[in-house]
Amino acid sequence: MVMLKQSYRYDQTTARLEVEGLPDFSAGHADQAIGILSAWRLKIVGASELEGKREHLEALMAVVIPYVRLRLSGVVRALGELNDPVRLVPDGPQHRLDLTSGQPNIPPLSIQLDDAQLADLVRCLDALRADGRVRLSWPAIEHQPLPRRDLVEKIPLMQRLTAPLLGGATVVVLGVLGLLLPLPEAQAPKPEEAAEVKTETPISDPAQPDQER
Amino acid sequence: MTDVTAEAAPDPSIPEAVLGRRALERLDLLLLTVESLDLNGGEAMLWATRQLGFETIFPNRVELWKRRCHNPLRRSTRRGQLSAVETEALIRILCVMADRLYPMLHQLLSSREPEELTRQRWGLVHQRLRDLIEERMNLRRGAIQRFLGSEPEGPLQRQLVLTLALAAGPGGVDRLRASLLDPTP
Numbered sequence: 001m002v003m004l005k006q007s008y009r010y011d012q013t014t015a016r017l018e019v020e021g022l023p024d025f026s027a028g029h030a031d032q033a034i035g036i037l038s039a040w041r042l043k044i045v046g047a048s049e050l051e052g053k054r055e056h057l058e059a060l061m062a063v064v065i066p067y068v069r070l071r072l073s074g075v076v077r078a079l080g081e082l083n084d085p086v087r088l089v090p091d092g093p094q095h096r097l098d099l100t101s102g103q104p105n106i107p108p109l110s111i112q113l114d115d116a117q118l119a120d121l122v123r124c125l126d127a128l129r130a131d132g133r134v135r136l137s138w139p140a141i142e143h144q145p146l147p148r149r150d151l152v153e154k155i156p157l158m159q160r161l162t163a164p165l166l167g168g169a170t171v172v173v174l175g176v177l178g179l180l181l182p183l184p185e186a187q188a189p190k191p192e193e194a195a196e197v198k199t200e201t202p203i204s205d206p207a208q209p210d211q212e213r
Numbered sequence: 214m215t216d217v218t219a220e221a222a223p224d225p226s227i228p229e230a231v232l233g234r235r236a237l238e239r240l241d242l243l244l245l246t247v248e249s250l251d252l253n254g255g256e257a258m259l260w261a262t263r264q265l266g267f268e269t270i271f272p273n274r275v276e277l278w279k280r281r282c283h284n285p286l287r288r289s290t291r292r293g294q295l296s297a298v299e300t301e302a303l304i305r306i307l308c309v310m311a312d313r314l315y316p317m318l319h320q321l322l323s324s325r326e327p328e329e330l331t332r333q334r335w336g337l338v339h340q341r342l343r344d345l346i347e348e349r350m351n352l353r354r355g356a357i358q359r360f361l362g363s364e365p366e367g368p369l370q371r372q373l374v375l376t377l378a379l380a381a382g383p384g385g386v387d388r389l390r391a392s393l394l395d396p397t398p
Contacts, residue, residue, distance in 0.1 A: 094324070123315075
């Protein structure tokens with residue numbers, strides 16, 4: 001049986017992703033399918049060509065796609081830890097893709113991406129994941145609504161503190177004003193006035209019979 | 214005119230996404246941005262509706278417009294919420310439109326394009342979007358006034374264009390839906 005190497009390319013204006021591999025006949029794949037990934041290459045305009053193993057491509061997907069998801073919600077945050085194979089960090093109006101090789105003699109690589117390049121990169125990855133000819137089970141990436149605390153972070157600190165500070169200041173000012181208001185003096189009744197008070201006969205009960213009044 | 218609702222025939226593949234007020238505003242504003250990028254955007258949206266098989270939900274331009282009028286910022290706004298099916302249809306139409314306009318979105322966002330040309334492009338989009346907003350939105354609302362007072366390449370407009378670029382195509386549907394379902398901070 002002749003094993004034919006398959007190669008598929010996903011092109012965007014500034015990014016090109018190419019995957020190579022073989023069909024996995026034991027899994028019943030057709031000739032045109034890729035069931036075993038042998039190599040991948042990513043070319044981003046203005047940067048060196050990247051290549052690696054399947055786990056590196058999966059690491060790239062696991063960082064780039066969730067990062068883009070965060071950007072859609074306006075959240076600007078780095079994804080990936082220091083020394084992770086792939087890390088994507090906001091860098092002013094751009095994004096910095098940090099790649100750390102597992103081999104000791106290869107220095108880390110940083111690639112600056114503008115918004116258009118980031119969009120191109122994620123479109124290449126989306127296209128690969130959606131391609132029915134590539135029969136690899138990629139790690140699932142579930143997109144969920146973000147927790148409220150993540151979204152609060154994108155509001156500037158001053159804006160976040162304005163309402164509670166104004167509320168607190170209003171309470172303090174009203175409290176001080178309340179303390180400044182003079183209390184009415186309690187006046188004791190004068191003795192003459194007390195003597196003049198007549199003791200009135202109690203009003204008879206209207207329900208009482210006339211003879212008893 | 215009959216009011217076509219999309220409550221019948223629930224599709225298990227369609228998530229139960231019911232959008233809140235802010236998300237409805239954002240979704241409609243994104244559709245408006247599409248119209249500002251494409252002079253024939255209204256027709257293109259109808260074409261995308263047919264292409265995606267949503268004719269039963271939006272059989273004509275009026276039904277599409279009525280669903281978009283759930284945006285509370287509209288001049289003539291409608292009460293109530295969009296159903297999950299209608300929401301999903303609008304999200305998918307938006308992603309198809311963004312995919313179609315992707316080369317234009319790319320030009321606007323690219324730092325490699327000539328600066329003067331980029332400025333002119335942003336100015337053109339800004340002016341068209343302003344005109345559409347003034348025509349259709351309630352100008353007394355604070356959010357609309359803030360938008361109209363913003364710069365052509367300001368953060369508000371850039372975020373709209375970036376959202377379209379990052380949500381373009383079938384891969385963007387899940388991302389955009391999740392971001393629209395974010396809670397209000």
